[in-house]
Amino acid sequence: MSKVYKQVPFAAIVPSPTVANEGMVTGNWRYLRPVVDKAECTQCKTCWVFCPDACVNMSADEGVSFNLKYCKGCGVCSNVCPVGAISRVPELDFEE
Amino acid sequence: MAVAEMIKSIAQAPEKEYYLPGHRTCAGCGPALAYRLIAKAAGKNTIFIGPTGCMYVANTSYACGPWAVPWTHAQITNGGAVGSGIEAAFKMMIKKGKIQDEFPNIIVMAGDGGAIDIGLQAASAMMYRGHDVLFVMYDNESYANTGIQTSPATPYGATTMFTPAGPEIPEAKKFFPKDPMALFCGGGHPEVKYGATASVSYPIDLMNKVRKGLAYEGPAFLHVQCPCPKGWTFPADRTVELGKLAVEVGMWFLYELENGVKKFSYTPKKLKPVEEYLQTQGRFSHLQPEHIAKLQAWVNAKAQNLGLEVPLPPVR
Amino acid sequence: MPIKKRGTGLTAVADAWQLADIDVTASYPIRPYTAVMAEVAKRIANGQMKCEMVHGEGEHAQFSIAHGASMAGARATTGSSGVGVTYAFEVYSPIAGGRCPIQALVGDRTLDPPGDFGSEHTDCLTLRDNGWIYGWAENAQESLDNSLMYFRIGEDPDIMLPQIVAMDGYFVTHIAQEYEMPDQEQVDKFLPPFRPQFRLDVNNPVIMGPQIEPEMGPPLEWDRNVVMDRVKAKIAAVTEEFGKVFGRKYAPFVEEYMTEDADMVFLLQGAHAITCRSAIKYLREAGYKVGMCRLRWFRPFPDMALKQILPKFKVVGVIDTNTSYGASGGGGVLLVETRAAVSELANKPMIQGFTSGLGGETITHEEFFKMAEMMRETLRAGRIIQDSTWVNFNDYVEGASEVKAAQQEVAQTKE
């Protein structure tokens, strides 16, 4: 066999992920990054509930943060925010 | 019916995710949001059946998937049948003591094509036979996975790859959509005790309807409107906004049919003109006033048929 | 204790399913396979069987229901006939590719048009490229025995493939005959419970059947290809073990009848073998050195066995009870497969094709005599005179009447 194929498990049955699907990392889809203004944020969780990609994280200490490894930058969070606390900033304005 | 634990607010919504980050759905995908909320409401003891459609192809590209619970593919034709077989198997294997599992929540996540077009026969038979399965029709109003083609859920007047507008057919799509609630829950499937419409823009309502449907023994049906930024042609950040607007203009109605009794989950004070909704989407950009009037008349008739007692916009 | 019973191939398979303690079966009525489901329904109603019987709304649904049940970890069955078999076509590959070892009973029926209840093998042969394993039984006993052997082979962790217990409609499905229903203890010894490595289990979640990239396809298909070699080895082992447990010995791949000194043989599968054996008896008395090779499996095709067996003969008359319009040689599927199996042998026999028994016609003694006569013509000529012969349509000899006369003479002298 000269060509090395991508191997797939028996009958293409693959284990379910537990935290995130490492097989499809979508952070490089984003060209506008969501940025939360923590002073404005009321922690109402509206952005959290509406994120199609489950990329909004909430914590009592940190408040709202985004899973930038997977966030596609759709902007739904910014659109639904009742207090306008989430802005969308060009991704290339950030080094990382 | 087991008593479903209801969610009263966003703050009470379960934290745990079962539809995880990492899928090839569009930025701002309505159906992906539906999947996430449904998985969240259903919880760990759940098995999903995914007939072919966007929520199969986009979610499982490639040789992986975003579900933390068991998931299996079904053909676009046979979600209802595969769901039936799984349910029958669990019932019998538990009865015989061959497995120690708790009977799981079994959810078929069919798109509009997999629910009311090519998959209609299997869905209908599953409901007729009374399988304890929640059949969800995530409705993005087209065959989206193949690049946006008309389905029986595509609204009158929408352009798709198969219904372009042109001088001979200025309105694009000519037919009015099927009514899935009438098809499945209009009395024709006596085993279906619970059916509801929902929208990704009303997440608490959606999650509670999932739980209610699952709590009923026997088949339940959920018709979820899922705005599709690609197919409807609108900016991806407006998905939730458009789902709400659909309800405000009467292009979507939120209600339940529980043991034959209809109950509206939310009603606007008055319906806004449908034109406000049409303007937001590229798929309607070609419509002429006579087409808009025809659509308004359809909305008004539907509101009246459903018994929605609010002021309706004039048909011009 | 095994029970002597009187019944059809359908009741015999129902017995096998009962003994195998199937969990789910999916039904839809179509002649002539229907009664196996009626039989299961009765046994569920009277408590003999514990099984969910799901009334599919068509064959596509039947196979899909069984597929779902199998993914959940259940032993599941279904069945069909004729256009019902082809209606389900979409789902055969997903079931086999998903490695779900469900079992189906197919009672053959001619495909439309026009409506015809009689047996042709075409229905079941159409799905030969989908990765199912199957073969034809010639009577009720073999139907039952095949069902048990197929479960054992198909559910083997090294195999995991769906199976079809095929049988000729009417002949095997409807004619009551004597057979033995094995003892539960024997079956439990032979057939372990179905315990798949993967099933839909919330405590060990998996994703079944995701999309793949084009370059992931070939390895998966390679796996589905090479498993067929493992099936062949498993067939040999399981058939032998079956004989030890139940006392009925079958040839694993090809049953030979009166082939020791034969210079020509009929090659066929299914119910017509019974008439064939009888016809051979008369042909032998009339001086024909003829025998029979009956295929016990069609997929995987017993090519290795045929490579060993067929060089013993000079002429092989392949009898196709099916159509494959436009196929190489102008005959049916068996002709093409048989020729391909021995094509590379230096000492291969001449292989001629017969199409007979279409539309559920019986293949009569006279027709076997005619075919033997034509095979003898081939033998004398030392070449294939006519590529494929549809018996009664383009026969090229008039010898059948002579054979019949000889047969009557023999019969008279016996009296």
Next chain:
Amino acid sequence: MTLAVAIDAKMQEVTVWTRGVTLAKEARDTATLLAKAGKQEGKYVQSFDNYVDLPDRIGVPVKSYARLSPEPIETYYEYENYHPDVVVLAEETLVKGNDILKGAKPGCVVVINTARKPETLIKWISPKAELPKVKALACIDANVLGAGVMLTFDGTEGAGDDTKIGAGVGAAIAGAVAKVTGFVKLESLVDIAENKTAVRQGWENVSIMPLG
């Protein structure tokens, strides 16, 4: 057996990276324009979308391809441009987090639709090991030229594209590519593109940073 042969040795491969759905038509137009212009100049050409990227999803990185050769193209049915001579990014952020130089030929050129300077973008280009192969990095701010973005499903999934070819920013990007690479003449592009001004502006406004 391997034969020491040079298959398609003279073929030039252009890979246009873009965003699914929203910018798909513009990238396809860039590839189509370059192929059509090449054809007009007597070359053998192909253009196609990356099949595995389809169906495209909003935001997902996808590719369109053009291939031009003075000789008949021998690797006629391939999924990708495996060895691009030119890598075009129809949207600037694609430079971050995508292996855009994978398989690139030595002496290849990168063209990015951006208002930023080449110097600021170069740090994101990957794989880093391939960077020495890049001859020049060119930037064209096509978005400010006013051509706009066409949004249509026409031309996807192998369908014919009856909408205007080269009406939007894709035309300006094509002009820039032509200037940087010399693969096709400006006149050929102007001749076939719907928005001729955009093509010229792309040609004129592209800024080139030589590398290596």
